[in-house]
Amino acid sequence: MNNATLDAEIDSLIKLRQRVLLNWLFILTVILAVGGYAAWFTGFDIPELVTGWPHIWNLLKRMFPPDFSIVPILYGPLIETLQMALLGTTIPIFFAVPLAWLTAVNIREDHVLGNIVRLFLHVLRTIPELLWAMLLVSAVGLGTFPGTLALILHTTGSMGKFFYEAIEAIDPGVIEAMEATGANQFKVLMFGIIPTVLPIYMSVVLLYWEFNTRAATILGLVGAGGIGLTLTHAIQAFEYDEAVTCLIAIVLILTVIDRISNYLRSKVI
């Protein structure tokens, strides 16, 4: 009797294991099939990469050693990049905070307005900053102005989402307790919501500072200023050794910003 139930249990366990294995096998097959089709569709083949190797090698030879004589002309574009990132991160705070407050479902009853704001934020962040930059460049011409605007638009959308999600994650008890004391909406916001979400907001802002610095390095590829512009010019002029110097500069400032941001994060949280 006892043995029989044990056998049955073992049997069912083995069956379960087989089912899990079969499931995994099925998923892997699907992934492989889709991947194979994708490789065929995009013309991705490894043999071509191997036969094209002399060409890549040639490119690498022309890239090294880097030409450091252009370092003095890199300061201007680098500073531009940092400035764009700074403004592109701090200005959206002023838009994202009120928009997030308008659309957080746990503190606002007006779902029509909330949903419109959400859709607006969604579109803002779904369009990549490089595309915003390209559109704005075609509207107002080359320069850092369209680049900064592009960062502001994309960051407002992304920050807004993080911000309203942070508000929605608040323990409802906090708000209820404040409302029970007769606090109005403004006071609930000032003394209940903001202190609770402030650490999250700060870490989101720092995250976007890093993100925007990275984005600002590529905005130049569509003519929106910064170090990317210098890089594109170098590549278009076939001066690959200069391009590598730009790349090194990009990696350096990204690393520095990353460190500063990590330091600040450890300070504020």
Place this chain on the structure above:
Amino acid sequence: MAAEQGNTDRPPTPEMPSRFTANRMLIAVVFIAVYSWSVEGTGLSIVALIEGLPDFWQLGQHMFPPSLEGYEELWVPFLETLFIGILATIIGSVFAIPIGFLGAANLSHPVIYYPIRLVLTVFRGVSEVIWALLFVVAVGLGPMPGVLALCIFAVGVQSKLVAEAVEAVDPGPLEAIRTTGASPWKVFLYGAWPQVLPLYLTYALYYWDHNTRQATILGFVGAGGLGQKLLWDISVYEFEKATTSIVLMIVLITAIDRFCLYLRSKII
């Protein structure tokens, strides 16, 4: 007053420290200085914005209503973007497992993991678009450099994340399996891997979403997909057509984003 009402047992209210300490003032001054310097440097101002308004308005007028003319041409770039994202995610995820485990400080050897980490740092050092720009120069136009660029970056990030996940693995189960006399391979398969798997899948899904977003813009440097079509439309001033591409991009990104969320809720 308070004493008369019998609140003598209440401790005296502590002196509030002034909000305007020297330190904070200094930070504020530095911040304002850097800020105005940035505003000057980037040329961003209300005046510039107002002066730009007619231009933005004109662009908007050109972009709307979107034109569906020649929409059949959009299918190939659309699928190309989708498949660039999928392929790069698959390749990146496949490479992330061995590289991630070899790059973890607790299971690997310093001689192996320091060089690996250095290479990974370089891989994720610059953005995908810049990698794409370099690969376009190396292997020519088309989706191929786009896939390569996304792969390089995805390997750099996903391997690092896997390595961190491996380093966070609870050593208890590993030791327990090792004491049964299991081979290192079995220790890995039954001890470490099940702990890393959920995180690994989360990262893979996240990077699918991320790669799809990136795949839409890689075309700006000639690396295939919707971006290339869009670049063409904009450079010949056919903004109504560009709007159609942009709408398609938004649809694609939103769909993948939702799908990833759905899959994640299934897995975890």
